[in-house]
Amino acid sequence: MSTINREEFDARLETIEVRMDGRVAAIQGQIAQLIARLDADKELHASRLQQIETSMRETANSLAGLKSIFVITAVSTVTAIVLGVAAFNATLLSNMVASxxxxxxxxxxxxxxxxQGQxxxxxxxxxxxxxxxxxxxxxxxxxSRQTRQ
Structure with a gap:
């Protein structure tokens, strides 16, 4: 094998160093792009999270209204049934009294x-x-007339 002199060795090291610098620069560029994408995704996720929170608040408010509507409907239904039964009983009693x-x-x-017959x-x-x-x-x-005659 031949021995490499110092200048050739330095030249090879410089070549390797230049290639490595290029690779490191490319990796740094890719990392910068990745960080930029992550920041954009982070903003997108933050806005989506804000939309979801707003939607959940609206849903919670509508459910609170729905709960009150459900309670009012249940009370109205029970009242209607009680009044219907009371009306039915009153009608039945009235018919019995009339009979x-x-x-x-x-x-x-x-x-x-x-x-009148008697x-x-x-x-x-x-x-x-x-x-x-x-x-x-x-x-x-x-x-009497016949005897008189």
Missing amino acids: FESGKSTAAAQAELRR ETAALLNRLQESMTKAERDRASATE
């Missing part, structure tokens, strides 16, 4: 009809008795 009153009126009407029967009996008496009187008058 009872109708029965009482029917009983009174039937009693009145019986009384009065009519009594009048009919008196009329028949009167007619029978009148026929007897006429028959006796006719007999």
